[in-house]
Amino acid sequence: MLEEKMWLLIEEFEELSEFLGGYFHQDMEPLEEVWAEIVENANRKNTTLLLNDIDRFLNSNLSHIEKEEFIKENCDLYFPAINTTPLEWLIQMQIEFKKLLPSLKD
Template identity: 50%
Template sequence: MSNQEMKLLRKQFKILNSFLGGIFHQDIESPESTWEEFIDEAIKDDMLILIQEIERFLETELSYQEKEEFIEENCFIYFPAINITPLKWLKQVQDELKRAVDLG
């Protein structure tokens, strides 16, 4: 994916981009502890908006590879270390958000 395409996706999915880069940045202890902290502090309405944005992202016509690249480029998680693909991880995040707001 070109830099221009990535910039367009970041604009199109501004909330998801902010979530990935703002929560899962290079200074985190672990994805799990960061995730727990986010759930504890997040506002329900914000989580609902994020759930919708993730859904919109997952439903795009982007290829599997393009979706994975977007996720990897916008957060600092080394996915092989946690034994999951970026796309499966994002789906798990969405499921956890749904449970946190009693939608799942």
């Protein structure tokens, strides 16, 4: 993907980009600990904003390859090691956030 297009997508999907880079970076803990940290820091407002961004991203006109490149460019997960693709992983994160949302405080 062209660098210019990536920057435009980062701006368009700012919440998603910040989430990916903020939690899934090169110095991150094991995924279970990262999820525990996400849950600890989550609130209804920010989680709703993130879910909206994920929904817009997944429903965008970007190609499958562009979506996967965006995810890989914005986080430091090595997807073969966790036996999934970037899109499958993001969809699973979306499902987990939707489960979490009702228990969150404002």
